[in-house]
Amino acid sequence: MPVARPESSGARIIAHIDMDCFYVQVEQRRQPQLRGLPTAVVQYNEWKGGALIAVSYEARKYGVKRSMRGDEAKEVCPQIELVQVPVSRGKADLSTYRNAGSEVVSVLSRRGRCERASIDEVYLDLTDAAEVMLAETPPESLEEVDEESLKSHVLGLESKDGTDAKATMKEWVCRGDADHRDKLLACGVLIVAELRMQVLKETEFTCSAGIAHNKMLAKLASGMNKPAQQTVVPFSSVKGLLDSLPVKKMKQLGGKLGTSLQCELGVNTVGDLLKFSEDKLQERYGVNTGTWLWNIARGISGEEVQARLLPKSHGSGKSFPGPRALKTVASVQQWLNQLCEELSERLCSDLEQNKRIARTLTLHASAFKSSDSDSFRKFPSKSCPLRYGTTKMQEDAFNLFQAGLREYLGLYGVKTQGSHCNGWRVTALSVSASKIVPMLSGTCSIMKYFKEDPSNSSLKQSPNNFIQDAEPSSPSGSESYSKLNSTELQHEFAGEAVCMERDMDGLGQQEVKANIWNEQDRSCATEKCIPQSFTQGATQLLSSGTESCSSLDQNKPHREVHREDSRMEHVKLNSNQHDQKRSTLKDKGTRSILNFFKSSNLSCSSQEQEHVETTQNTETKLALGDRCLELNQFQQLQGGLLAETATNSGGCSSDQVQQRSEAWNYKIDDIDPSVVDELPKEIQNEIRAWLRPNKRPNIVKQRSTIADYFLPSKTSLR
DNA sequence: CTTGGGCTCGTCA
DNA sequence: TTGACGAGC
Numbered sequence: 001m002p003v004a005r006p007e008s009s010g011a012r013i014i015a016h017i018d019m020d021c022f023y024v025q026v027e028q029r030r031q032p033q034l035r036g037l038p039t040a041v042v043q044y045n046e047w048k049g050g051a052l053i054a055v056s057y058e059a060r061k062y063g064v065k066r067s068m069r070g071d072e073a074k075e076v077c078p079q080i081e082l083v084q085v086p087v088s089r090g091k092a093d094l095s096t097y098r099n100a101g102s103e104v105v106s107v108l109s110r111r112g113r114c115e116r117a118s119i120d121e122v123y124l125d126l127t128d129a130a131e132v133m134l135a136e137t138p139p140e141s142l143e144e145v146d147e148e149s150l151k152s153h154v155l156g157l158e159s160k161d162g163t164d165a166k167a168t169m170k171e172w173v174c175r176g177d178a179d180h181r182d183k184l185l186a187c188g189v190l191i192v193a194e195l196r197m198q199v200l201k202e203t204e205f206t207c208s209a210g211i212a213h214n215k216m217l218a219k220l221a222s223g224m225n226k227p228a229q230q231t232v233v234p235f236s237s238v239k240g241l242l243d244s245l246p247v248k249k250m251k252q253l254g255g256k257l258g259t260s261l262q263c264e265l266g267v268n269t270v271g272d273l274l275k276f277s278e279d280k281l282q283e284r285y286g287v288n289t290g291t292w293l294w295n296i297a298r299g300i301s302g303e304e305v306q307a308r309l310l311p312k313s314h315g316s317g318k319s320f321p322g323p324r325a326l327k328t329v330a331s332v333q334q335w336l337n338q339l340c341e342e343l344s345e346r347l348c349s350d351l352e353q354n355k356r357i358a359r360t361l362t363l364h365a366s367a368f369k370s371s372d373s374d375s376f377r378k379f380p381s382k383s384c385p386l387r388y389g390t391t392k393m394q395e396d397a398f399n400l401f402q403a404g405l406r407e408y409l410g411l412y413g414v415k416t417q418g419s420h421c422n423g424w425r426v427t428a429l430s431v432s433a434s435k436i437v438p439m440l441s442g443t444c445s446i447m448k449y450f451k452e453d454p455s456n457s458s459l460k461q462s463p464n465n466f467i468q469d470a471e472p473s474s475p476s477g478s479e480s481y482s483k484l485n486s487t488e489l490q491h492e493f494a495g496e497a498v499c500m501e502r503d504m505d506g507l508g509q510q511e512v513k514a515n516i517w518n519e520q521d522r523s524c525a526t527e528k529c530i531p532q533s534f535t536q537g538a539t540q541l542l543s544s545g546t547e548s549c550s551s552l553d554q555n556k557p558h559r560e561v562h563r564e565d566s567r568m569e570h571v572k573l574n575s576n577q578h579d580q581k582r583s584t585l586k587d588k589g590t591r592s593i594l595n596f597f598k599s600s601n602l603s604c605s606s607q608e609q610e611h612v613e614t615t616q617n618t619e620t621k622l623a624l625g626d627r628c629l630e631l632n633q634f635q636q637l638q639g640g641l642l643a644e645t646a647t648n649s650g651g652c653s654s655d656q657v658q659q660r661s662e663a664w665n666y667k668i669d670d671i672d673p674s675v676v677d678e679l680p681k682e683i684q685n686e687i688r689a690w691l692r693p694n695k696r697p698n699i700v701k702q703r704s705t706i707a708d709y710f711l712p713s714k715t716s717l718r
Numbered sequence: 719c720t721t722g723g724g725c726t727c728g729t730c731a
Numbered sequence: 732t733t734g735a736c737g738a739g740c
Contacts, residue, residue: 019740021740022740043724053725053739054740065721066721066740094725118728118739253737255736288730314727316725323722379736382733426734432727
């Protein structure tokens with residue numbers, strides 16, 4: 001349900017960026033000979049040539065539509081190039097598109113708060129950047145405006161007779177008598193044009209954009225002039241836009257709510273909503289939705305751009321339409337195994353690249369009973385704590401399915417569930433992982449220990465390995481989030497990490513924490529930089545720690561340094577209290593990670609070793625605070641104590657840490673990378689199963705990723 | 719202009 | 732925890 005939020009004071013500059021027929025562009029980049037040709041991406045489906053899920057603009061000219069099947073498209077456009085969505089494990093695999101989306105996000109997140117709204121859509125809050133530009137280099141002072149900006153469209157701006165569109169645009173951007181809001185929008189136009197050109201340069205993708213004072217209007221505008229164009233919505237044209245806009249075009253009104261407005265209130269355009277009082281709308285749709293409707297009728301939407309570059313959940317699913325519906329428990333289990341493999345792979349990538357862990361596993365299914373079709377029931381979805389490891393996930397998913405099936409069938413009819421058809425059919429299955437939280441230092445160190453352990457590669461035993469790992473040539477499921485803007489990632493994590501710190505505060509550890517930060521401030525400011533062997537992984541995590549750390553880091557690529565500089569500038573210029581608070585908290589979160597990298601180094605040069613030793617004391621003092629979280633999270637990965645920690649309402653006391661540490665019979669700090677085999681059996685198995693989907697050694701991979709990122713040519717990315 | 723299905727993701731209650 | 736719903740390629 002939409003929720004009304006008051007519009008904050010002061011005009012914001014919000015952009016919505018939408019990739020043009022994104023999947024097609026990704027395929028055309030991979031196969032450049034397809035560029036300029038009518039092209040469509042079809043989902044694997046033998047029936048009638050598959051379903052089109054993305055259509056190039058060249059193909060649209062021929063009347064090819066997304067709703068068509070491959071065969072129909074061939075009829076209206078015989079020369080159309082149909083590219084199939086990659087398939088792995090018998091199902092569509094969208095990793096390549098997700099990865100490409102990450103590339104785009106890494107460019108777009110440089111100028112302001114960035115929210116990844118979908119695989120190919122992004123919201124940006126460019127308010128600060130626009131205000132800085134207006135203060136320092138206002139558009140009216142420009143003698144020249146770049147071509148891309150001049151190609152923009154201004155809603156409600158008519159080109160005068162005899163004047164070409166670009167001249168009109170230049171006049172609009174540079175006019176000195178505009179009000180403050182329009183001047184900020186003009187800055188937004190210039191910034192977004194720049195960003196879009198940068199996206200094209202670095203990713204070869206074109207996109208369209210909307211620039212307005214809130215998300216709702218920016219989203220509306222981005223679709224108005226496609227492809228590869230941008231549209232700005234001045235405040236003065238909002239009313240005119242909404243008055244004639246069909247309600248169904250508005251985000252969140254495309255479904256039942258919009259239909260209800262049309263049918264029950266006779267509201268056809270958003271402007272029609274103005275006839276209804278807030279009370280009336282609330283009465284019918286509830287306070288939240290009512291107020292939300294009242295606001296959007298007036299172009300008001302205070303929804304903030306969330307700082308989020310990463311998805312909140314991962315899912316893998318497949319449907320089994322018509323005759324392909326699954327009839328046996330065994331076949332369901334087979335498919336669940338496939339789905340869990342993919343999910344597990346993606347979770348491992350997320351863990352490795354973004355240091356996040358998912359806590360909940362959910363199974364969704366659709367089914368019908370052929371016997372009594374009149375008593376139709378929905379198959380219930382079921383969740384449980386998520387245990388890492390492909391095999392465990394497969395077990396858990398299957399158990400969730402069986403629990404759901406029992407409920408679905410009722411108490412009877414469970415007996416003959418063996419391999420025989422029992423009247424039920426499963427038409428869709430999916431597994432998803434949610435409640436993804438950032439991992440703090442501890443678990444991370446454990447990961448590294450095992451990943452870097454050479455003896456680990458010889459441990460190739462893996463139960464239930466009936467499917468070979470993904471072909472070496474296609475690292476599916478390995479999302480290149482490592483390419484994301486590091487400062488933004490940081491930003492995103494800061495909030496979560498802070499939450500966990502607060503939990504600790506609640507347990508009376510404030511003083512400990514204060515000491516930790518003091519120590520870290522000092523060590524961070526005085527030490528040179530991170531040992532080289534860690535910079536690959538650490539660069540992302542550390543880059544915005546403090547000025548002294550980042551400016552002295554010789555290994556940091558130039559571009560990254562530049563980005564940090566602009567970020568620091570940004571922080572300095574911002575007098576907003578909230579932002580100051582946020583940046584302080586961010587630094588805290590960063591430093592706890594920073595500390596880990598400093599102290600967990602195993603193989604640095606002697607000179608670096610010395611540095612590590614000087615920070616060792618700091619690490620020891622962290623024991624009470626961070627160690628608590630490390631243990632918690634490590635145990636979560638093990639899955640063994642998850643239920644227990646869950647009932648613990650988060651957090652744990654130092655006593656409990658002590659207890660558990662003893663229960664496990666080893667200390668995390670004491671684990672030697674060469675003694676995997678000496679670990680408790682269940683941990684060995686867990687680690688092996690857990691690592692199985694990602695065989696590539698960490699170091700090699702990270703190096704290649706970073707190198708790729710800075711290669712002048714894109715060829716190695718494809 | 720809408721239409722569709724498979725897949726993925728998000729929000730709210 | 733679970734379900735309903737919305738969105739987009």
